[in-house]
Amino acid sequence: MTTPESIKKIVELLLVSNNITALTGAGVSAESGIATFRDPEGLWAKFDPLELASIDGFMSNPERVWSWYQYRVNIVNNAKPNKGHYALAEFNKLNMNFNLITQNVDGLHQRAGSENVIELHGSIIRNKCFSCNEIHEEEILSENLLNYCKYCNGLIRPDVVWFGEMLPEREIDKAQKLASKTDLFFSIGTSAEVHPAAELPIISKREGAVLIEINPLKTQLSEFADIRIALPSGEAMPLIIEEYKKRVIK
Ligand code: NAD
């Protein structure tokens, strides 16, 4: 199928689906200038994930972990949502039966206007206590990397899921339920290598959903996808949503 044919087919499916789910990954924010993890230019090519994104890494050198997160928070604060985020947010408003699940921690979907986003891996702009888990809204200032919990004096850490940690139970639960009842599942800008998020498209497919992948590069999910669009999400998603609008807005 050519890309225009695939877009037409996707819109036909959108029009007859009662339940639509999308899972996004770092690729969706690449066009906002936020590096992915696993691409050749990605962050893990330059940094050691186990030192920077694990409990052991944090316990052995919390300052190093904090300066890496400060560096990323700065990039996120200076970034803007891109056309892919906006197209998904627009679809979110047009279709009540659409649910958005993200592995991203940058909050750009919400800044673009998406509501009720399920954040599987937490948020880089939120912090919590390492000991008592209490959420801390106050900003962590770069000159003062180590901050302590006002309730228990534990160290404050970013509220993200690190290697070896469990995903927030409510979020993964909700995501698995959505995946198993959805008619149409979009996997957008994810390498589909991080578990358990990577199982969601497979769950949906097993339960009978049509699986669509939007990614310029092939992933291990590609062979299971019914339709693949090999374009950046900032190009593919607006094409799909514009075509959808032509059909629903008269
Ligand atoms: P990943 O880095 O493993 O894979 C990124 C994928 O995006 C690749 O398959 C790549 O081909 C694709 N891609 C690159 N540019 C794209 C574009 N413009 N449009 C569509 N696809 C594009 O990312 P992942 O699968 O999300 O897993 C990484 C983990 O890292 C997640 O757990 C996530 O929490 C975290 N992470 C988050 C951010 C963020 O919040 N922006 C950034 C980096 C990593």
Ligand code: ZN
């Ligand atoms: Zn505490």
